[in-house]
Amino acid sequence: MKQIGTIIFFLFFSFTAAFSQNLNQTVRGVITDQDSKQPIEGATVVIADSNPLKVILTRKDGSFRFDNMPIGRITIHVSNVGYEKLILPNIVVNSGKETVLNINMQEAVAQLDGIVLTFDKNKGQPLNDMTLVSGRSISPEQTNRYAGGFNDPSRILSNFAGVTSSQDGSNDIIVRGNSPKYIQWRLEGMQITNPNHFSDQSAVGGSISVLNNNLLATSDFYTGAFSAEYGDVLSGVYDVKLRQGNNEKFESIFGLGVLGTELTLEGPFKKGYKGSFLVNYRYSTVSLLSNLGLAGGIDGTLNFQDAAFKVVLPTKKAGQFSFFGIAGFSNFLFEDVSPALWQTPGRRFLPNKIGENYQKGSQLANLGMNHILTINKNSHIHTGLSFSLEGVDDDVFENFKVDTVTRNQLNFNGRLLRSTYRGEITYNNKLSSKLKLQVGSKYALLDYKFNQSMLTDSTNVRATLVNFNENISTIRNFINFRYRFNEKLTTVFGVQNMNVLLNNKHTIEPRLSLNWELSKTSVLSAGYGKHSTMESIHHYYSQIKLSDGSSIEPNKDLDLLKAHHFVLGYEKRFSKYMMIKLETYYQDLYNLPVANDEGNIFATINEGLDFQYLDLVNKGSGKNYGVELTVERFFNKNFYYLVNASVYNSTYKALDGIERNTRFNGNYLVNVLFGKDFPKLGKAQNKTISFNSRAFFGGGKKTIPLLRGADGNLAVDPASKRFYDYGKAYKNDIQDIYQLTMSLSYKINKPKATHEIFLNIENITNNRARLSEFYDPGEPGSVGYMKQGGVFPNLMYRVYF
Template sequence: MKQIGTTVLFLLFLFTSAFSQNFNQTVRGVITDQDSKQPIEGATITIAGSNPLKVIVTDKDGSFRFDNMPIGRIILHVSNVGYEKIILPNIVVNSGKETVLNINMQEAVAQLEGIVLTFDKNKGQPLNDMALVSGRSISPEQTNRYAGGFNDPSRILSNFAGVTSSQDGSNDIIVRGNSPKYIQWRLEGMQITNPNHFSDQSAVGGSISALNNNLLATSDFYTGAFSAEYGDVLSGVYDVKLRQGNNEKFESTFGLGVLGTELTFEGPFKKGYKGSFLVNYRYSTISLISNLGLAEGINGALNFQDAAFKVVLPTKQAGLFSFFGLAGLSNFLFKDVSPALWQTPGSRVVPNKIGEDYDKGSHLANLGMNHTLTINKNSHINTGLSFSSEGIDDNVFENFKTSTSESNQLNFNGRLRRSTYRGEITYNNKLSSKLKLQVGSKYALLDYNFNQSMFRDSTNVRSTLVNFNENISTIRNFISFRYRFNEKLTTVFGVQNMNVLLNNKSTIEPRFSLNWELSKTSALSAGFGKHSTMESIHHYFTQVKSSDGSNIEPNKDLDLLKAHHFVLGYEKRFSQNMMVKLEAYYQDLYDLPVANSKENIFATINEGLDFQYLDLVNKGSGKNYGVELTVERFFNKNFYYLVNASVYNSTYKALDGIERNTRFNGNYLVNVLFGKDFPKLGKTQNKTISFNSRAFFGGGKKIIPLLRGADGNLAVQPANNRFYDYSKAYENNIQDIYQLTMSVSYKINKPRATHEIFLNIENVTNNRARLTEFYDPGELGAVGYMKQGGVFPNLMYRVYF
């Protein structure tokens, strides 16, 4: 570790002493029409507050450029005749990296003299103009600035209203009480795998995201009543965008942190060509230290590596091509693991068992191509192709001890492979300044190869849980219209059509939303949508024994699970930087797959790490409803704050007709975030210190408690494999959760390099709330607990040059 620290100090000295003191940088970009994607010539860009005032006009390619801009933060005003004015605040200008912007302008409905229309894209509105409710944009600066983000795009989501996680160290995303497995991840507009390392066999969770905020552009996140283009999703959509590489000069970023060591390259292919590349590679720092011989025998080290890229290739006649990719490898070996540290699949209680070793490996890969072809000044076609793959290998070894020896044997063995091929095409046409049409079709071929086996109960007879190699095809079609009655009232209406070719199941899903600006500072929004999604693939191919002893597949005809989403929201802007938003929602879930027995309370929406292989029927129901309040002071004058609170309920019914909490029903959550920058420090005013903090309060997940007698004492029966009291399933959680996270960063701008040091301390108070309980004869009272992750410092250094 001392050698690593010396290397960092040497790099810091090298870059801080090699250049003269001249802290300027270029700010440039391209402005295009939001609907047609055509460049806008003659748009005026003004840097607010500059003295003398800096103003420039875009050329025929829609390009603009400001050279020799001083470092710090600037505000851009963009205007053009016939378009709504845009204000882009808090654009960060660093000395070590050019600031390159891609700005879309919306054509104005009313083009009357004296009307001033303002649209502020960096104040939380989603980039997708078809999304009017339950959505927001997330900038790269926020993923970098918010305490607790770990530079991780997954963890940033739990800062917002209605979103939480399990607090066990995983990256799962629980939206409005829905299972995290119903989140849809998208990269560059294409659906992808769960992008987390160490994901479980349900394809959710994981501890570290393979996505890196150093590569991100502003992205959109949606929590309900999705627009018609989003199908096969029930919970939330995270539409992640990668930024374009610099197409004029070569730039690099090096980062060294507790979690990972990374290197990023970007630049043009040749001078004068607008194409660019962006490539990032990251390697687990613990693995790197171990490989250098500086650490030996680390039990349970999380080893991972990942890479991502984006290549942009514009042409004169054939349109714009872009290629992107995201891949990752991860593994660990935990010796003597217990459920308090990591939940293992297929655990069982048998005599003489003293522990388990957990060997886990996983991979993910996503490759894609997007093509945008302009047809005329009002229409264009987007085409996308992608391939996704993920694999998970789980091996759980049981350790036994007798009076004369110790031994271990393989119990649970799982090998999961998923490959998906996707193709889609979308036609966009701005029929007029008021009406926009979007119509598209998406095809997916999903190929699965699953094999799982384990010992049953206390026997040493290996039982195959599942073994199949199958594929499923789906076709989704949609049509959507956005109609703007005037500058105050906008509506979006459309239809999504989902088709599962395995069993010929299909849906017609209407969607509708509106945004009504009641005044210059307030707006009302409302939305409705029918939504559906497929269940996890193993359910369709589950084999169960019939009354005559033969194996049958009763779930081949399993239907889609569905929901009606209703959303009503009100937003009040007290100033350009201060906003209050109130949103209420109701989700009516129906056709939920549940166990085909009144004695079994299983529903797929509660499925955890261990898969269930049961006869299912689409006769379950559920409901999620709640109210979310957000008070946000956007970053201005070097500080911001964000306070949000959610009160919600999430319940379901199986065949017994009893309404129960879902396991993800936390009932409430509160986030309080605050941050302050101290810029222009030092003799040359080239240093900035930033402080950020986050306090979280919320209810824990509901649990199935251990069996207890009337006196409250434990009443489990290990010999009969009876541990949990299903009559009290999901009635309560064990403890509510609170967590305080603080971070500080120090930035130094040099003429040709920018250095940043980040320190993020998770769970400063080391609060260890109990999350779940399990039978552990080695603990006092024979009860063990999985607890909230403890204090964790994450230190990182980055240099941009």
């Protein structure tokens, strides 16, 4: 830690000593029509509260430019005849990097006495105007500002109502009690794999995201009742957007910190051409954390590296092409792993086993191309192609004592290589100022190579759990309409069609949402959607051994999981910077895969790393319902706060018909966030200190408890492998969770560079709530616990130049 601090200190003061004071920067951008994607000429762009007032009209290509803008925060007003007026508040202007904006304007339905409606971007509405309920936009500044984000876009989601994580250090995203494996990740509008290092075969888990905040644009997150363009998803959708690189000036960001060293480069291809590139690379060896005593007692090494890019290539007649991608490699070797530290796959209990070593390697890549072709002033076609690759290699070695020598043998072995090829085309047409049409089709070819085996408990014979090399194709079609009756009432309605060509399963899924502005300060919204998704592919090819020694694959005909989503919301604005939002929802899940055995409570919606390969039937059901309250004070006058609370319930039924909690039913969660900036410090007024904090309170995940007698003492039977009380499965959690996180940043603007030191301390009180329990004869009472992750500091230095 001392070495990192010395390096950061040296770099920081080497750069800051190099420049004299002249603290201005360029603010520029392009304004386009929301629907046609054509540039808007003659729009008025105003820097609010500037003296003298700075006003400019956009050029023919929709561009505008303000040179020599003082550093700090500005608010921009954008207006044009026939369009809703835009207010973009709190835009950060730093000396080390140009501020480049890409702004979309929505055509107004009606104008009253020459006054058009005002749309305030402060409210965080989704960028996708087809979403009217259960959605919000997340800006890069929020990702960077909110405490606990670690500059990681996936961790930022748990700050919002209805969303929580596993609290075990993973990047699981639990939305309204749903399993994290039913989250859909998207990059630049294209569906991708789970973008986290160290994920498992269900494409969940992982602890560090490949995504990097340095590359992000404002993105959308949806928690239910999705519009018709989103299919093959039950839980939530995170549509991550990458920003365009600077197309006029070469710029860089260098970062050095506990979690890694990174470099971001961006710039134009040639002078006068509007194309640009943006690329980032990061390398980390987190074994340093072990040396600092911050790895939770795990003995081993953990390494990762990743990269991301976006290239934008506009043409005069053939439309705009953009190419993008993210990729990552990671591996670890942990020695003497117990369930208190890391849950290993294929875990078995043997009386003479003294420990396990877990070796894991993972890789992922998502590459894509988008093309937007404008047909006329009202319509355009979007075409997308992508390739995704995900590989997971797992090896679990068991350690035994033979005489005085420790020996190990390979128990669990897994090799997964999944490649996905996707193509899609969407036609958008603004038929009138009131009616917008969107129709599209999406094709996916999924190629799987998967082999998994482990030793049996009794004979040490290697049993094959799954072994296949197969292709699966899906086709999704959708049609969507957005109709604005007037300036107060808007509806979106459409249909999604999902087709699985493996077993000819298909659905027709209607979607409907409504947004009604009751007054200038209050909005009522409602939505309904039928949704479906495929189960994790390994279940379709599970190999079940029969009594005669032969094996069958009984799950090839598994149907889609399905759900009805109902949402009702109300939003009230008390001032320009203060709002309250109440949303209630009900999700009726059905067709859930459960064990084809009334004595077995297994359901795939509860699946974690404890994989089970069983004969499944689509006869399970479930319910998720709850109420979410959000009170938000948007950033203004150098401070903000966000308070949200959720009370919810998540249950399911297996073949025995008994209603049980799902393992992800935390029942409640509360987030309290607060942040304050102290700008214009120092003689040159070029320094800013930012303080941010987050307090989280919530229920733990439901567990299957160990067997206990009437006296409460442990009653497990290791000889017959009887450890858990399935009669009490998921009735309770072990302990509620709380966590306090604080972050502090110090920023200095210089004429040619901006420097920032950032410190984030996760779980600053080191609260270690118990998450689950397991039998461990070496612990007091023979009970061991997996616990909440402890205190974790993340220190980073960045320079923008």
